[in-house]
Amino acid sequence: xxxxxxxxxxxxxxxxxxxxxxxxxxxxxxxxxxxxxxxxxxxxxxxxxxxxxxxxxxxxxxxxxxxxxxxxxxxxxxxxxxxxxxxxxxxxxxxxxxxxxxxxxxxxxxxxxxxxxxxxxxxxxxxxxxxxxxxxxxxxxxxxxxxxxxxxxxxxxxxxxxxxxxxxxxxxxxxxxxxxxxxxxx
Amino acid sequence: xxxxxxxxxxxxxxxxxxxxxxxxxxxxxxxxxxxxxxxxxxxxxxxxxxxxxxxxxxxxxxxxxxxxxxxxxxxxxxxxxxxxxxxxxxxxxxxxxxxxxxxxxxxxxxxxxxxxxxxxxxxxxxxxxxxxxxxxxxxxxxxxxxxxxxxxxxxxxxxxxxxxxxxxxxxxxxxxxxxxxxxxxx
Numbered sequence: 138x139x140x141x142x143x144x145x146x147x148x149x150x151x152x153x154x155x156x157x158x159x160x161x162x163x164x165x166x167x168x169x170x171x172x173x174x175x176x177x178x179x180x181x182x183x184x185x186x187x188x189x190x191x192x193x194x195x196x197x198x199x200x201x202x203x204x205x206x207x208x209x210x211x212x213x214x215x216x217x218x219x220x221x222x223x224x225x226x227x228x229x230x231x232x233x234x235x236x237x238x239x240x241x242x243x244x245x246x247x248x249x250x251x252x253x254x255x256x257x258x259x260x261x262x263x264x265x266x267x268x269x270x271x272x273x274x275x276x277x278x279x280x281x282x283x284x285x286x287x288x289x290x291x292x293x294x295x296x297x298x299x300x301x302x303x304x305x306x307x308x309x310x311x312x313x314x315x316x317x318x319x320x321x322x323x
Numbered sequence: 324x325x326x327x328x329x330x331x332x333x334x335x336x337x338x339x340x341x342x343x344x345x346x347x348x349x350x351x352x353x354x355x356x357x358x359x360x361x362x363x364x365x366x367x368x369x370x371x372x373x374x375x376x377x378x379x380x381x382x383x384x385x386x387x388x389x390x391x392x393x394x395x396x397x398x399x400x401x402x403x404x405x406x407x408x409x410x411x412x413x414x415x416x417x418x419x420x421x422x423x424x425x426x427x428x429x430x431x432x433x434x435x436x437x438x439x440x441x442x443x444x445x446x447x448x449x450x451x452x453x454x455x456x457x458x459x460x461x462x463x464x465x466x467x468x469x470x471x472x473x474x475x476x477x478x479x480x481x482x483x484x485x486x487x488x489x490x491x492x493x494x495x496x497x498x499x500x501x502x503x504x505x506x507x508x509x
Binding site: 150160166247255291307308 | 494
């Protein structure tokens with residue numbers, strides 16, 4: 138379980154947002170100029186999980202995802218805390234403001250091809266205060282989906298609208314479900 | 324919800340395994356020469372979820388993941404079916420053979436930076452038949468973790484061994500849990 142020897146990384150191509158790099162023979166991408174990535178597991182007082190859908194050019198489809206975004210990529214907010222980024226992204230993308238926001242778990246969603254590590258924040262007491270819809274050229278649509286019917290809703294948007302579902306949505310459902318179990322057995 | 328206009332993609336850099344491309348102003352990576360990606364949600368007859376840990380250079384850490392792999396990347400097996408790839412990867416990485424293997428859900432784990440879409444397969448009746456450990460320069464270690472203690476196990480390997488956890492592991496826990504609920508309410 139010892140760490141492997143670390144050699145210098147080589148930037149093969151530098152894009153506007155991503156660098157394509159090689160280190161120890163591994164090819165992967167890294168984001169330039171960010172300090173973290175946040176995803177938000179947010180529920181309303183009525184038992185709904187708040188999701189977004191947006192066009193994702195890499196897969197050429199609308200994708201259902203957790204509200205998410207980058208910390209440190211906004212001019213003037215380079216030192217933004219992750220928790221502040223989670224509040225900001227939730228509000229920008231969905232129009233919901235959270236009463237509380239706490240870190241839950243973190244991990245790399247594609248550790249074979251990217252150095253990204255996302256932090257899941259648990260947002261409670263969501264109330265809609267603006268229409269949402271994203272900032273700038275980012276166009277998102279918000280969905281408040283009852284947790285009790287989540288699987289059926291995800292199947293429907295895939296089957297009827299041709300959308301894709303980011304697997305982190307299922308991870309969020311587990312994390313919320315786990316809390317409910319903890320309450321039951323306390 | 325109309326699809327966006329599609330323009331030609333431009334390959335900025337072509338690596339051995341990944342291409343760094345731009346299309347409609349979006350930068351992302353795509354894998355060359357594969358036909359699909361499979362991840363395996365496999366349980367033993369004793370209620371354990373089978374996971375692997377491996378060194379992931381992009382994040383410079385050992386990562387706990389579902390057994391997973393690429394279809395179409397093995398010479399002579401370019402037309403391999405996804406289900407066959409799922410059986411093969413499970414056996415290679417963990418030494419477990421599955422009695423049954425069925426597709427569950429699929430989706431893009433990092434749709435902002437990659438065109439990858441992974442298909443989750445549900446493997447049941449796992450029995451260990453070889454030591455496992457991966458093929459070639461891929462070194463993996465298998466773990467059979469009781470589902471009832473999954474959260475605690477994941478917290479322990481992160482806190483005590485500095486490992487990271489791929490969020491797809493939580494997604495798998497939800498998908499297995501969902502089945503148990505279906506049985507209960509049938």
